[in-house]
Each structure stands twice: as C-alpha cells, then as structure tokens.
Amino acid sequence: MSVMRYREAVRAAMIEEMERDERVYLIGEEVGAYQGAYKVSEGMLERFGPKRVIDAPITESGFTGISIGAAMVGLRPIVEYMTWNFSAVAFDQILNNAAKIRQMSGGQLHVPIVLRAPNGSARQVGSQHSHAMEHFYAHVPGLKVLAPATPADAKGLLKAAIRDDDPVLFMESETLYNVKGEVPDDPDFVVPMGQARVAREGKDVSIIAYGRPVHLALEAAAQLEKEGIDAEVVDLRSLRPLDEEALVRTVQKTHRAVLTYEGWPYGGVGGEVVDRIQRLAFDELDAPILRVTFRDVPMPYNAKLEQYVLPQPDRIADAVREVLYRKG
C-alpha cells in the first residue's frame, strides 16, 4: 500500500498500463509539455516520449475521432479532455462512432478506448465549465461510465477501463485530485466494473452516491450519527454497468434511500437508480426515495449561489430526516 493523491493514482494507473501494453497512448490538450492542465500526466512525456504522450491542438472532436479510428484498428487510446465539459463538441464522435461502430459493423469491429477528464463542479468556474456529463453518456448503450470517489478506486477502475475492449468514459473531479488515500501497489490490482462499494455501514437509511458527493454523504452520515441516525453510504463507482444487487441489498437492510450526485434532477443517473430500486425492491421501501442534486438551473458564478445550487451535507441530512419522517 502507498498513500497517494487521487491525481497520482490516475497517473499511476496510466503509467502501469502504458508500460504493460505498447498499444496504449495518451492524447489531449496540454498532456505533454505542459505536464497536464491539472498535472495528472506530470512526468509522462519524459517517461514515454512524444509518440505516446501526445499534445493535441484544441480539436476535441478531431482527436476523439482519430483515437476512435486508431482503436478500431487495434490501438488502445486514452483520451484526456481538459474537462468533460469540452467533450460536448466531441459528442457526435462518442455517440455515433465510439458507441455504434460495433453494432453497425455487425460485431466485426470494437473500440477499446478510454475517455477521461475531471467532471462536474469545480470552484466558481461558471455555467459552461460545471456540467455533470455522465448523465448524457450513461444513457447510451455501447458505452460504459465510471465515477470513482477514492484514489484506490481511481487507480483500480482506470486500469480495468484501459484493459477493457469497449469504450469507457471515466469521470474524475478537480475537487478530488488532492484527496489522499491508500492505494495498492500491486500492478495487477484492478477494480472490476459494475460493483458498488459500501463506504459506510449503517442500518437506518441508505445514502447512495458516486464521485465527489460520496464525501458529502459521509459528512452527512457523521452529522446524522449525532442524532442517533445510522446511515449506510453506498458508493456506486460504476454507473453503467450499474450494480443492481448492491442497490437491492442496501434497501433490504434500511428500507429507505436518498440519492445524491452532481447534475440536474430531471432524469439522469438518479432517475435510473430510482427506477431500479422501485422495480426490484418495491416491497422493501418504507418511504419514497429522495434525491439531492444540483438545483435545476445553470451553475451561477457567485460563490454563495454556487454553494446553494450544489448538493451539501445539510441538504442530504434534511432529505434523510424526511425519508425517516423525522422532519417537522
């Protein structure tokens, strides 16, 4: 075990997999000479050279499409966007090519590509730089979507993604890059996709989260403990595939659930999780499932308003009290 930051865990996964497999390369804006817009790829250009750590001009659609084409004929690209927000201009490549080529070709081709970037809110970066893009992508059959909350999961899931034969979209967070945690050193440590993790055991209510809000959920659980409420926190880690069994298991135990994640309340991953729970564990529920998300507006710049729009431990705790009918 080593203690490392989230960004170092992401880097370690890329380095190990690039050393393991010549076909893996990293491409994106500022990934090389600049050492990464968020220093995730620091030192990688020096280690692997410009053939495998490739600085791209501002052409998200172009370098995404090129990497999909390269993956079609046998390379295994890692594409870094400066943030997931900028993937919007590559949406056609992801939706129509990465996700469809296998089916359109009758299964002759597949696209082993990893698209990764920080996702969701940062700090006062305004409405165009604060999107939670996983909701758009998890909707699409042919794609896989991961959202690790800890350094260990960041490393283990990214390694799994790079080794996977299908397109995997990997959601990091600028606000998680400095989080520290224990990470296994074993080069074959891989976290399988589609498995949620219980981040905190509890019996009264399930708080289901992924990415940065897992940490908010843990804060809320600590707050609720003082009121005698024993909350379980489930970290989904993988959004597509989604761990249905873990959802059923936790609801069978607590009979109440609150979801929290970044992104707007209309539809999205949260709507999907609610559907699975009501469909698979309807009789287990003692209260409607509530969701704590972005408020349903574009992200404002003003610091206080931004905090108002974001999920907060207090809002999560309020929702928990509500599903426990402890609210006045």
Added chain:
Amino acid sequence: MAGGRDHLMTTTRKHSDELHLALYRKMFQIRRFEEEAARAYAQGKIGGFLHLYIGQEPVAVGAVAALQPTDYAITTYRDHGLALARGTTSRAAMAELFGKVTGCSKGLGGSMHFFDVEHNMLGGYGIVGGHVPLAVGTAFASKYRQDGRVAIVFLGEGAVSIGDFHEGMSLAALWKLPIVIVVENNEYAMGTSLSRTLSVEDVSLKAVGYGMARDRFFANHVLEVHDRIGEAIDRARTTSEPTLVEVRTYRFRGHSMSDPGKYRTPDELEERKRKDPLMVSRAELEEKGHQAALQKIEAEIEAEIEDAVRFADESPEPGPELLEATTYKGAFAR
C-alpha cells in the same frame, strides 16, 4: 508544392488492357448491383435510405485499384461502390440491403453502414464529415506502428463545410499522417448546388491553409482516377504526407431514392450521361477489339447480380440474440 497541379486535364495512360478490363468489370458490377438494388427498393425489399453511386463508379474503382489490400478505406453513407470495389461480394452487399444476417454487416447496418473488415472496408458512415477523423485515426495507427499502411477516406463536397472535415485535415497535416482525403465533388450537396454551398468552387484549395498537398481533376476515365489518386497514395506511403484530392464527378440518380431531382434540369442530366465514364471505358475497350471479353464480363456480372438478389431474398434475418452481443464486445453493461 507537391501535388499542387491545378488543372482538369486528362493525362495519357500507359496501362494494360487487362487492368482496364478488370476495372470495367468492377464498375459494371457496381452499376448493375445498384440498378437491381433500386428495383428491389421499389418492390419494398429494401427499407430506409438508399443512396446510389451510379455515375461515380470510376472514383472508388480507380482509387481502390491503386491501394494495397492492407490499406484502410472509409467512406460516407454512399458506400456500396467502395465496398464492392474493395472486394465485398455482391451477395454480402445485397443481403445487407435486404437486412439479412448474411449481409456484410449482418443486416444490422443497412445501406449506409457497409463494413467488411476482411477487405479493410472500415465502414460507411451516416453523419456527414464525422468519418473523416476516424480515417485519419487509422492513418495515425499506421504511423504509430510503422506498418506502411495508407488510409483513404471519401466524402462529398457537401461535407467540406462541417467542422470534423477541418479537424481531420488539420491534424492529418500537423502530424504528417499517411492518408488520402478524396472529395467526390458531384456538384450537389443533396439538392443544393455547389455555387450555393461553397464560396470558393475549387475544393482542393482547402488544403492550402493546412499546408497539405492537393490535386484536382475530372473523373472522366477510371485510369485517370487510378493514376492521380495513385500519386497521392504513393506520397502517403513513401513520405507519410497527406493529400487532399478533389475529384469532379456526377451522380446520375437522386441523392437518395426519395429525391425528385428538381434542382437540376433533364438537359444537364442527359448531357452528363453522354459522358458516362462506364460507357467511355466500354467504347474504348470495344475499339481495341475486346468485344468478346466485354460480353463475357457482362454476362458473368448479370448472373452474379441475379444470384445475389436470389441469395439476399432467401437468406434468413438476424435474430434478437445478435443485438446485445454486437453492442458490447465484453459483457453487456446495463
């Protein structure tokens, strides 16, 4: 600058009649394949869209003849010609149109999505311009592996205004990738004429801003296409430099089967049909005394297309069990 010839002249040709006959055979196969496809479409045996290549055959056939079998080829939704030129069988192509499991994409792709990986036909794509970066990516992979393969991508002149064309051009030139980008300028972006879609008629000039080699000529003769695109292929293979090639051509049918064609006059169409490159090749070969060979080719193709239609008709349809397995290579992610 390399490939900067900007004329629409026809060069002299030095090829054997055997090559010309082989290329005539391919062009005739595509022509007859598509005529029968149009008939089957009218009979309701083919659904969705059907974009015919009739009139443009010398472009795919001439270009493919200058490629190595291991080179990568990608095109738009008007893709039957390229697939047949690369070696997809008439049976697999017709069965794909009929939505049958014996089709080149197992009946899951349809007219716009012909794939035949064995022949390095890496797809027909339905989003205008979106396939250009993909093709550049296959060239990127060739350079990454130093395996000597060249990529070729075909698009219409209607695609040169969209962003992905320019991002693909920009990166192909920046990274010196071994690709030939062929704009098949058939003068109409669906129903909108060249003068109404482009401020500069000479599409090959788009290469100048990217410092890319370019060429421009009329596809009046299949051997002309072979030679001119062959030069660009050689450049890609020997110096890993991309080329933009504008090939002026003409489609004799509508944009798709639902096109009433009101944007051009019957006189214009008739005038162009008189210069049909398929007939140009036929007349030239006939003049050289190959009447018997031509008749043999035509009889064989007629039988081949008839067989393909029968095969497509009789083939089974794909079942739902194919769907999840062709969505993910690994376990289905839900």
